[in-house]
Amino acid sequence: MINVQFAALPARWDTYREPLKRAFAEAGLTVDMRQDHPADQVDYVVYAPNSDLQDFTPYTRCKAVLNLWAGVEKIVGNQTLTMPLCRMVDPGLTAGMVEWVSGHVLRYHLDIDRSIAMQDRWEPVVPPLAFERPVTVLGLGALGSACAQSLARIGFPVTGWSRSAKEIDGITCLHGDDGLKQALSEAEIVILLLPDTPATNNILNADTLAMLPKGARIINPGRGPLIDDAALLEALDSGQVGHATLDVFRVEPLPADDPYWAHPNVTVTPHIAAETRASTASQVIAENIRRGEAGEPFLHLVDRSLGY
Incomplete structure (x- = not known):
């Protein structure tokens, strides 16, 4: 069982829950996705930078943080985020x-x-x-x-x-x-x-x-x-x-x-040029978790020295 923490605002949970479940099933992944896993039992964090989660220190088992946004400027400098960080290319x-x-x-x-x-x-x-x-x-x-x-x-x-x-x-x-x-x-x-x-x-x-x-x-x-x-x-x-x-x-x-x-x-225009689509973004998240479990390189890995 792969434990996935969904860390985003509540409205995002309602939007992403079913598309992510479908994407995990299509990728052959057995996932327990919640908003409230004990931190030390989490394998992956699906993440939006405006969520309440800002201290990643307790996430000792986490293999990667998978950003829901294309931009990572609000999180890339977080010194507690020491695991791989992947941005969203949807x-x-x-x-x-x-x-x-x-x-x-x-x-x-x-x-x-x-x-x-x-x-x-x-x-x-x-x-x-x-x-x-x-x-x-x-x-x-x-x-x-x-x-x-x-x-x-x-x-x-x-x-x-x-x-x-x-x-x-x-x-x-x-x-x-x-x-x-x-x-x-x-x-x-x-x-x-x-x-x-x-x-x-x-x-x-x-x-x-x-x-x-x-x-x-x-x-x-x-x-x-x-x-x-x-x-x-x-x-x-x-x-x-x-x-x-x-x-x-x-x-x-x-x-x-x-x-x-x-x-x-x-x-x-009110920040409408492009929006992450739950259906396609969920497939990117699922593929990165599949890669993490298979020991393959993550997609869209952030270079901390460059900031993206």
């Missing part, structure tokens, strides 16, 4: 992110907002074709790579930037400080899909925003701290940035008095 979440990002890129590319605003007059404006609209994706992990490849299939010339060197078919891949300058200087649309780490905090700031072509658009479904908010607002006011669509923020929910709400060149 096919359903990836598909949702690709759809959301593609939709907002096309919204900018086709100038759909302008068309909607001109319902009372006939002023045709023909957009360029996709191959004439350079797009840059900052972050080439699972989500960034999937979005970059999807946009390239539509026809956009896509440049991807990451901290370390990557190779992705059909994508111009850059890295390092010089690569970041090049990636931004050519981008009419920039998509942020980097993790939240000390190295990526405020990666879009006054200096890097000035590298963009005037009027560039920004889409951030990644992490709020990737953007220096004051610098972005200044760039929006000056016209250096034409518009920003923001799905994530340093404080969530976004406070009612935040200037983003009222800015005419900002679209706020």
